Amino acid sequence: MAGVSAVDPTVESSIEGQANARAPGTVPGSNDDKPGLDPLQRRWVEPIVSLGVLITFLLAWTLSSQLRLISPLVLPPPASIATEIMDVVRAPWFLGDLVATTTETIVGYLLAAVVAIFLGVVLSTFRRLRRIVYPYVVVFQVIPSVALAPVLIIWLGPGISSKIGLAFTISFFVVLVNTIEGLERVPANSLRLMTSLAASRRQTFLMLSLPAALPYVFAGLRTSATLALIGALVGEFITSTAGLGRRLVEFSFAMKADSVWALLVLIGALGMVLYGIVALIDRRVVWWRA
Amino acid sequence: MVASNGSMATQSMAHAVKASSSSALGAIQVEGVGKVYPSRRGAASIVAVKDVSFSVAAGEFVSLVGPSGCGKSTMLMAIAGLTQPSGGRVVIDGQPVTAPRRSVGVMFQTPELFRWRNVLENVLLPVDVFGLNRAAYLERARELLRLAGLGAFEHAYPQELSGGMEQRTALCRVLVADPSIVLMDEPFGALDEFTRERLNIELLRIWDATRKTVVFVTHNIGEAVFLSDRVIVMGTQPGRVLEDVQVPLPRPRTVESMRERPYHETLYHIRDLLGLSH
Ligand SMILES: Nc1ncnc2c1ncn2[C@@H]1O[C@H](COP(=O)(O)OP(=O)(O)O)[C@@H](O)[C@H]1O
Numbered sequence: 129m130a131g132v133s134a135v136d137p138t139v140e141s142s143i144e145g146q147a148n149a150r151a152p153g154t155v156p157g158s159n160d161d162k163p164g165l166d167p168l169q170r171r172w173v174e175p176i177v178s179l180g181v182l183i184t185f186l187l188a189w190t191l192s193s194q195l196r197l198i199s200p201l202v203l204p205p206p207a208s209i210a211t212e213i214m215d216v217v218r219a220p221w222f223l224g225d226l227v228a229t230t231t232e233t234i235v236g237y238l239l240a241a242v243v244a245i246f247l248g249v250v251l252s253t254f255r256r257l258r259r260i261v262y263p264y265v266v267v268f269q270v271i272p273s274v275a276l277a278p279v280l281i282i283w284l285g286p287g288i289s290s291k292i293g294l295a296f297t298i299s300f301f302v303v304l305v306n307t308i309e310g311l312e313r314v315p316a317n318s319l320r321l322m323t324s325l326a327a328s329r330r331q332t333f334l335m336l337s338l339p340a341a342l343p344y345v346f347a348g349l350r351t352s353a354t355l356a357l358i359g360a361l362v363g364e365f366i367t368s369t370a371g372l373g374r375r376l377v378e379f380s381f382a383m384k385a386d387s388v389w390a391l392l393v394l395i396g397a398l399g400m401v402l403y404g405i406v407a408l409i410d411r412r413v414v415w416w417r418a
Numbered sequence: 419m420v421a422s423n424g425s426m427a428t429q430s431m432a433h434a435v436k437a438s439s440s441s442a443l444g445a446i447q448v449e450g451v452g453k454v455y456p457s458r459r460g461a462a463s464i465v466a467v468k469d470v471s472f473s474v475a476a477g478e479f480v481s482l483v484g485p486s487g488c489g490k491s492t493m494l495m496a497i498a499g500l501t502q503p504s505g506g507r508v509v510i511d512g513q514p515v516t517a518p519r520r521s522v523g524v525m526f527q528t529p530e531l532f533r534w535r536n537v538l539e540n541v542l543l544p545v546d547v548f549g550l551n552r553a554a555y556l557e558r559a560r561e562l563l564r565l566a567g568l569g570a571f572e573h574a575y576p577q578e579l580s581g582g583m584e585q586r587t588a589l590c591r592v593l594v595a596d597p598s599i600v601l602m603d604e605p606f607g608a609l610d611e612f613t614r615e616r617l618n619i620e621l622l623r624i625w626d627a628t629r630k631t632v633v634f635v636t637h638n639i640g641e642a643v644f645l646s647d648r649v650i651v652m653g654t655q656p657g658r659v660l661e662d663v664q665v666p667l668p669r670p671r672t673v674e675s676m677r678e679r680p681y682h683e684t685l686y687h688i689r690d691l692l693g694l695s696h
């Protein structure tokens with residue numbers, strides 16, 4: 129099962145992370161740090177060191193640009209990227225492209241989430257159906273979904289629908305596999321407890337299986353939030369009428385290194401916002417993991 | 419804290435918990451039950467238990483004791499209606515068991531509390547499943563929690579409880595909807611010796627007050643003797659009843675009961691039956 133190993137670490141690590149956050153005075157992996165620091169100090173030290181690393185990196189980058197160690201065409205200095213970001217954000221095309229890419233991503237993602245969770249529940253409920261269908265799910269998951277981009281463009285045209293289709297395809301299987309895995313892993317004794325209470329299938333699903341599977345489902349939803357954005361961008365790379373991906377390719381062909389890097393930073397920020405929203409919903413819905 | 423005001427607690431317990439229980443229900447007859455698990459991948463099929471018969475009167479506390487693999491869990495699951503015997507039958511209050519029923523509660527070795535429900539909501543799970551009115555059972559649930567020493571923890575979540583507290587919660591859950599029979603499969607087997615002994619004493623107190631029929635599975639002989647009216651000693655290959663042993667210890671029992679002669683005589687009698695040297 130291809131999905132199994134992909135599922136576990138996400139869930140486990142996040143559970144562990146929360147557990148550590150709950151116990152004050154335990155900073156992950158800090159047991160053998162400097163013994164002189166009390167836990168509160170440690171909590172401050174690590175982010176400050178992280179920030180220091182970033183600043184050092186940016187300084188080294190600026191310096192090597194100034195000394196002409198790196199050509200500005202290969203890697204423009206941080207300052208000119210920063211200026212370019214401001215220009216890009218103010219450009220008249222920016223908002224339209226941002227909305228196009230965001231819409232494709234969100235629509236494809238939401239469709240994928242709804243269909244995948246529904247199908248996951250159906251397949252887990254009807255075991256025989258799952259045994260028949262699951263091998264194909266695994267095969268489909270192994271095919272790199274971006275390879276389907278040309279096909280989707282033939283089917284759905286160069287407009288927004290083919291990008292939605294790609295965002296959908298690329299995020300669909302992760303959610304599906306995680307939903308099925310999560311429902312598979314409901315503890316057998318918990319199920320027996322519900323059976324001993326003569327609970328109906330519906331009751332068992334609503335009171336036990338669904339909440340027990342939610343951490344897995346959300347692990348899939350978090351992963352696929354970033355995947356959906358990749359899908360939309362790749363679709364725009366190939367052929368499109370609008371979007372940040374198309375703009376990126378244009379700048380690249382025009383050798384506008386500053387603009388390419390500025391867009392990359394902005395796309396990264398978009399990805400983090402989308403992921404952050406899903407992570408926030410995750411924490412609200414699966415609150416008991418905290 | 420609970421043990422100190424034992425008799426008062428027991429009285430209020432009887433008041434709170436007995437209110438709705440009809441008296442003489444909960445008699446079990448196990449008639450020639452056998453269970454064969456079919457073979458897997460060509461291996462020989464497993465005869466888990468063969469021709470097991472015994473009966474438990476309403477309100478009686480009976481333990482099943484034997485080495486692991488002798489079919490204790492299988493027997494309990496057959497009584498619960500969670501597994502169908504391959505031969506013979508189980509009869510509860512005159513009706514053959516074919517499926518789980520509300521009047522029979524089951525407690526497992528693991529507490530199986532739901533992490534998304536707090537202690538009180540976990541205790542109320544059977545009430546929710548049975549479609550009963552939560553409000554009507556709230557007082558009873560709280561009373562049970564108080565008696566189990568969990569009065570202050572009704573809003574805590576399972577993640578915040580110790581293993582012993584989790585099993586106490588599971589005990590309250592199995593009692594909340596007032597079953598006439600409680601089946602327990604090594605309920606304290608995963609706990610440390612001290613916690614186990616304390617819970618056994620509390621279990622006896624609660625049983626004294628409610629007088630439900632209890633079938634208690636354990637591989638701890640001392641625990642079985644201390645708790646039970648009768649101990650059904652089982653042997654392996656195939657799982658079968660070796661002897662149905664009466665425990666001549668007066669009730670109510672306390673920690674002191676474990677110093678008494680009948681306790682030790684029964685314990686060593688069972689050890690002999692099981693071929694344990696001493
Ligand atoms: N679901 C099952 N499938 C196959 N064999 C089983 C199953 N459950 C129990 N057995 C076998 O039946 C025998 C009795 O098991 P069990 O009732 O669990 O014993 P105990 O609870 O006394 O340890 C064991 O040999 C066990 O391997």
Ligand SMILES: [Mg+2]
Pocket residue numbers: 490491492
């Ligand atoms: Mg067992």
